[in-house]
Amino acid sequence: MTAQDSATPITPIAVSSGTLLAALGVIAFSLTFPSTVWGLESFGPWSLVALRSVLAALIAGGFLLVMRVPLPGRRHWAGLAVVAGGVVVGFPLLTTLALRTSTTSHAAVVVGLLPLTTAAFAAVRTGRRPSRTFWLTALGGAAVVIAFTVQQSGGALQTGDLYLFGALLVCAAGYTEGGRLARQMPGWQVVGWALMLCLPIALAGSALALTFEPVRLTAHGVIGLLWVAAGSTFFGLYVWYRGMASIGIAKASQLQLAQPLLTLVWSVSLLDERLSPAAPVAAVAVLVCIAVTQRAKS
Known part of the structure; x- marks a missing residue:
């Protein structure tokens, strides 16, 4: 996620509160995959993604209404459509499909x-x-991930891997456009309007998906749905943008380096998954690559 750095002086209290908010955002994002797996216990992949978008849009719409936020200008809607397609629809759908396997x-x-x-x-x-240095390190990180993926998939990319790589592309596009728009309006409003833009499609998609996909309500399934909607999609994005506005992009980005490792912890503690020896090694290698790019001159 990106947001505009604050142009006003940053006090120690603002730094502390901003760091806490950004850290809460990272924790919320790190729980997205385990929550999705829980959600798939009760809902089909299409139903889960559609319902997630509906619930998150209703929450965002409530905030926009209560705070009397005016409609974005016409020039912003094309960018909001990219954010909606990448962050609200594309990434959740592709990762949910991937997590089936x-x-x-x-x-x-x-x-x-x-x-x-x-x-x-x-x-x-x-x-x-x-x-x-940036590009060499970025290519190195990509090579690590591709090698890990091929090794874990038995020598060839699987369908789930293709979904994940597709999710990377569409989400990166959405994040980039969201970062551009966040220079012109508060970041949480960017996400809120993107969610509202998707609401009609999400409502129709929910009705259609629930017709064809069976629902088997379980405690894990309901908790998973509620978290990916309210926790990851709304709360996580809200505190993340607020935190970045307080402490700046560079410092907040350093906190996000912990996200893959946190997800590995949740996968073991919440889902009883067994980690392959290569998983933490590859995660740390990617973390190092990202840390180098953070310090490389742009």
């Missing part, structure tokens, strides 16, 4: 490449030219 630990390592993918999209979108 992939473990959360496997998905966490692959999607751990998202900050690098987003940086590459941003470089193309803004016309900036990052340093050679």
Whole structure:
């Protein structure tokens, strides 16, 4: 996620509260995959994604209404459509489809490449030219993830891997466009309007998906749905953008380095998954690559 750094002086109290908010966002995001797996106990993949969008949009719509936020200008809607397609629809749908066959630990390592993918999209979108160190390290991180994926998949990419790589691309596009819009309106409003833009489609999709996909309500399934809607999609994005506004992009990005490793912890503690020895090694390698790109001159 990106947001505009604050132009006003940052006090120690603002730094502390901003760091806490950004850290809460990272924790919320790290629980997305385990919550999705829980949600799939009760709902089909299409139903889960559609209901997730509906619930998150209703929450966001309530906030927009109570705070009397005016409609975005006409020039913003094309960008909001990209955010909606990438962050609200594309990433949740593709990762949910992937998690039917992939473990959360496997998905966490692959999607751990998202900050690098987003940086590459941003470089193309803004016309900036990052340093050679940046690109070499980004390619190194990509190579680590591809090698891990092929090794875990028995020598060839599986359907779930293709979903995950597709999710990286569409989410990076959505994050990049969201970062551009966040310079013109508060970041949480970018997400809120993107959710509202998807609400009619999500309502229709929910009605259609629930007709064809069976529902078997369980405690895990309901908790998983509620978390990916209210926790990951709304609360996580809200506190993340607020935190970045307080402490700046660079410091907040350093906190996000912990996200794949946190997801590995949740996959073991909440889902009783067994980690392959390669998973934490690959996650740390990607973390190192991202840390290097953070410090490379752009």
